Amino acid sequence: MNNTEKIFKQAAALISQIFNIREDEIRPEMSLYDDPEINPLDVARLIMACEKKFDIMIHDEDVHTFVRVDDCVRYIAEALFEGQQSISVSSDEEREAWYYE
Amino acid sequence: MKEYLQEFEQEKKRLDTTVTLVRLQMDAAQQALETKEAGILAAKEDMPDDTAHAVAGLYSAHNFEDLVELSQYAYLVSGQVAEHESEGQKIRQFRSMALTPYFSRIDFTFEDTQECESIYIGRFSLRDDASREIVVYDWRSPIASVFYRFGTGKAFYDAPGGTIAGEVSLKRQFEIHQGVLDYFFDADVQIVDEFLRKLLSQNAAPQMKTIVETIQKDQDIIIRDSEHDLVMVQGVAGSGKTSIGLHRAAYLMYQAMSGLASNQIVILSPNKLFERYISNVLPELGEKNVQTLVFEEVFQRLINRRVQSRTSLLEHLIASRDPSAKAVVKSVLEFKMSETFMEILHRFVYDIPRRWIPFADAEYAGRLVMPRRLIQAKVLQQEHSFPLAVRLKKAHMFICHHVRKRRPHRLETLRRYVIAGKRHPFDAKTFARMVSIRESTAMIRRVKAYTEIDVLALYVRLFQDDRAFYRLAKGLPLPPDMDRILAYTRETLGAVCGLCNLTDEPGPKAGIPYADAAALAYLELIISGRRDFADIRQVVVDEAQDYYPLHYAILRVLFPKACYTILGDIHQSMEKEADTALYTTIPRVLDKDNPVLMTLDKSFRSTREIIGFSAQFLGEGVRITSFSRSGEAPMVHKALDSDALHDQMAAEIRSCLDSQYRSVGVLCKTERDAVEIYQHLHHRIPMRLICTDVAEALEGVSVMPLSMAKGLEFDAVLVCHVDNIRYTSEDDRRLLYIACTRALHRLSLFYAGEESPLV
Numbered sequence: 001m002n003n004t005e006k007i008f009k010q011a012a013a014l015i016s017q018i019f020n021i022r023e024d025e026i027r028p029e030m031s032l033y034d035d036p037e038i039n040p041l042d043v044a045r046l047i048m049a050c051e052k053k054f055d056i057m058i059h060d061e062d063v064h065t066f067v068r069v070d071d072c073v074r075y076i077a078e079a080l081f082e083g084q085q086s087i088s089v090s091s092d093e094e095r096e097a098w099y100y101e
Numbered sequence: 102m103k104e105y106l107q108e109f110e111q112e113k114k115r116l117d118t119t120v121t122l123v124r125l126q127m128d129a130a131q132q133a134l135e136t137k138e139a140g141i142l143a144a145k146e147d148m149p150d151d152t153a154h155a156v157a158g159l160y161s162a163h164n165f166e167d168l169v170e171l172s173q174y175a176y177l178v179s180g181q182v183a184e185h186e187s188e189g190q191k192i193r194q195f196r197s198m199a200l201t202p203y204f205s206r207i208d209f210t211f212e213d214t215q216e217c218e219s220i221y222i223g224r225f226s227l228r229d230d231a232s233r234e235i236v237v238y239d240w241r242s243p244i245a246s247v248f249y250r251f252g253t254g255k256a257f258y259d260a261p262g263g264t265i266a267g268e269v270s271l272k273r274q275f276e277i278h279q280g281v282l283d284y285f286f287d288a289d290v291q292i293v294d295e296f297l298r299k300l301l302s303q304n305a306a307p308q309m310k311t312i313v314e315t316i317q318k319d320q321d322i323i324i325r326d327s328e329h330d331l332v333m334v335q336g337v338a339g340s341g342k343t344s345i346g347l348h349r350a351a352y353l354m355y356q357a358m359s360g361l362a363s364n365q366i367v368i369l370s371p372n373k374l375f376e377r378y379i380s381n382v383l384p385e386l387g388e389k390n391v392q393t394l395v396f397e398e399v400f401q402r403l404i405n406r407r408v409q410s411r412t413s414l415l416e417h418l419i420a421s422r423d424p425s426a427k428a429v430v431k432s433v434l435e436f437k438m439s440e441t442f443m444e445i446l447h448r449f450v451y452d453i454p455r456r457w458i459p460f461a462d463a464e465y466a467g468r469l470v471m472p473r474r475l476i477q478a479k480v481l482q483q484e485h486s487f488p489l490a491v492r493l494k495k496a497h498m499f500i501c502h503h504v505r506k507r508r509p510h511r512l513e514t515l516r517r518y519v520i521a522g523k524r525h526p527f528d529a530k531t532f533a534r535m536v537s538i539r540e541s542t543a544m545i546r547r548v549k550a551y552t553e554i555d556v557l558a559l560y561v562r563l564f565q566d567d568r569a570f571y572r573l574a575k576g577l578p579l580p581p582d583m584d585r586i587l588a589y590t591r592e593t594l595g596a597v598c599g600l601c602n603l604t605d606e607p608g609p610k611a612g613i614p615y616a617d618a619a620a621l622a623y624l625e626l627i628i629s630g631r632r633d634f635a636d637i638r639q640v641v642v643d644e645a646q647d648y649y650p651l652h653y654a655i656l657r658v659l660f661p662k663a664c665y666t667i668l669g670d671i672h673q674s675m676e677k678e679a680d681t682a683l684y685t686t687i688p689r690v691l692d693k694d695n696p697v698l699m700t701l702d703k704s705f706r707s708t709r710e711i712i713g714f715s716a717q718f719l720g721e722g723v724r725i726t727s728f729s730r731s732g733e734a735p736m737v738h739k740a741l742d743s744d745a746l747h748d749q750m751a752a753e754i755r756s757c758l759d760s761q762y763r764s765v766g767v768l769c770k771t772e773r774d775a776v777e778i779y780q781h782l783h784h785r786i787p788m789r790l791i792c793t794d795v796a797e798a799l800e801g802v803s804v805m806p807l808s809m810a811k812g813l814e815f816d817a818v819l820v821c822h823v824d825n826i827r828y829t830s831e832d833d834r835r836l837l838y839i840a841c842t843r844a845l846h847r848l849s850l851f852y853a854g855e856e857s858p859l860v
Contacts, residue, residue: 041532043538044532047534059501059505060542061501061544063541064538064546
């Protein structure tokens with residue numbers, strides 16, 4: 001299993017928990033954001049859960065690009081890669097921000 | 102005669118040893134291939150099963166070590182696969198060599214050593230590994246040029262180490278079939294005319310063939326030219342332009358093999374039918390690394406929208422009966438593809454960040470992050486060699502950076518609001534985050550309105566504002582009917598964009614008009630700085646007279662490092678008048694400082710009679726000579742009405758087929774005429790209608806509009822409806838020239854009513 005698949009699996013676990021969907025029903029092309037059924041509060045929950053799980057930062061202005069599950073997975077993969085590239089990209093105040101407990 | 106028989110025996114022996122050697126090497130290569138296959142399979146088996154072969158996980162931080170480990174295996178496998186492929190290529194070459202290992206021999210005495218060597222020339226080279234001798238020389242090797250350029254007597258050739266002189270004492274050409282020598286003959290001239298005549302008198306093949314056996318001296322000079330970065334060839338119909346272009350590509354690839362240069366080639370062909378027609382030549386010469394493109398495909402790829410095809414534009418222009426409507430379309434096309442419009446587009450791109458982008462203050466959480474003037478200054482201040490889209494992206498990142506710095510504080514504020522509101526006491530953090538996501542999304546959408554460029558929308562706006570357009574065009578020579586061009590563009594673009602907004606899939610006929618698509622593609626290239634084909638080193642452009650300055654400007658940006666071979670005939674342009682100025686425009690637009698123009702005025706395709714007949718459609722002072730091969734005189738048939746016309750045509754087609762001609766072209770001025778002829782005749786004789794951009798083999802009887810027939814050839818050609826309604830203008834004269842020069846052996850013209858004044 002490659003990295004994207006691993007991230008997808010971990011993200012799917014979070015989605016299934018938050019959105020109350022069976023994990024094996026979640027597909028990469030599933031709509032995340034533009035679906036009227038989806039509660040925006042759940043999206044915020046998912047974003048926070050992903051940040052915690054992968055130890056990354058998801059910028060709020062990027063969230064609207066997560067139209068499908070795989071957009072989100074790609075974003076996480078890139079964030080992980082960038083995090084690896086230069087640890088000190090985020091400023092101290094960002095890392096000490098209150099929502100990183 | 103006795104001498105000939107003796108020589109024949111010797112040549113036969115020599116051929117047999119060569120063929121045996123080819124077979125031996127082929128078997129060895131086959132065996133090597135099989136062991137390699139086993140090796141690849143074994144290497145693949147060694148690869149850990151749970152690793153993925155895709156690069157999708159490349160960005161992983163966790164899996165970096167896995168990736169390193171995998172790459173060691175993958176490298177081994179991919180190396181072996183590449184070897185395997187080249188091995189396969191070699192075997193294909195050996196297979197072709199076993200049938201015809203070589204086609205000619207020259208005996209060359211080197212001036213400095215006075216040694217005489219028999220040089221056999223074939224499609225590929227062959228070396229005897231035991232004696233380290235070259236048994237057959239590749240036709241592209243330096244010494245082979247002696248065969249193409251000289252008769253017996255003093256000769257020289259350019260080798261990498263300098264010019265080598267010597268003397269040719271024998272020139273011999275072989276006819277070898279299936280590995281058996283049929284006959285040979287010696288001659289002291291360049292290429293034996295008899296040999297060429299025999300080849301030319303054959304029927305046209307459904308696909309273009311290689312001409313390595315019969316390359317002429319002036320053709321050889323063009324093929325082997327490596328001094329110039331831009332080679333332009335003006336050649337009359339049937340002079341072998343396309344063949345030369347393709348052989349030159351093969352030659353340059355052969356040369357590049359020894360160097361480090363990447364040897365990617367792109368061929369631009371006028372349509373899909375032609376693309377298929379020439380598709381066999383380069384693989385037959387052993388080159389696979391070739392991409393064939395039609396310009397519309399390039400446009401489509403760049404602007405990501407449906408584009409009107411050139412054939413449909415031509416059909417529109419040629420079929421139009423309304424002269425004023427035709428004139429507008431023509432001047433719109435001419436203007437938008439001109440250097441003047443290119444300059445306007447350049448000024449437009451310079452102007453976009455200054456006047457056309459609605460920069461706005463960036464605000465976040467009710468506070469000003471960056472004022473509008475500062476954002477604009479950020480864009481204008483950057484290095485101007487960066488494409489505009491890149492500069493805008495940087496400004497975008499700059500705004501994001503500032504917003505992100507304020508976010509922790511903002512989130513804290515939001516959380517306090519939520520708690521104070523007492524409506525979500527347990528979920529305050531999540532709720533605050535949701536609000537933050539919402540406001541950030543709204544904020545970034547406002548920013549994107551000016552940091553992301555919609556090229557089509559900007560282009561449409563350029564034509565909506567006459568004043569702005571004239572301001573950009575200040576000082577440039579505009580056509581007299583500029584206002585009409587602007588009005589026409591507003592109308593057509595409005596229609597297209599209206600359609601695009603309604604549905605994602607516009608109807609089959611809709612699409613961005615050809616000229617606008619070209620302009621949009623050019624804009625997209627200079628705004629985004631895309632480099633889709635930056636590694637291409639060789640570009641071959643066929644039917645160059647049909648392209649406009651803007652086409653060449655697009656090529657310049659697309660293939661910045663390439664050398665060009667450009668082939669055309671100014672007498673075969675379809676909708677515009679071309680003259681020799683074309684060959685000064687091309688180097689200027691392509692920005693090449695070392696161009697050369699070569700002219701070919703000998704036609705090899707048609708019989709002397711057909712060329713003589715076609716020459717009447719050319720203007721004064723144009724020279725076209727024919728290779729001395731005679732045939733039937735062209736016929737002009739008159740019919741009383743259209744029924745009689747169809748009867749006469751059916752009779753002619755039958756007679757052509759009875760004469761064992763393999764391909765018969767029935768050429769009509771427009772697609773509508775072609776459909777009509779097809780409907781009347783296809784019950785009587787099996788035939789094919791070729792209209793849109795289909796790619797079919799040209800065998801049997803094909804009915805097609807003239808715009809599709811360009812560059813093709815047929816054993817016999819029937820030109821339909823040569824009457825005083827359809828063929829009257831100067832444009833029509835060129836169409837008749839194109840139609841008549843498609844014929845190899847037999848040509849006939851048909852009309853009902855009054856004959857065209859041009860015939």
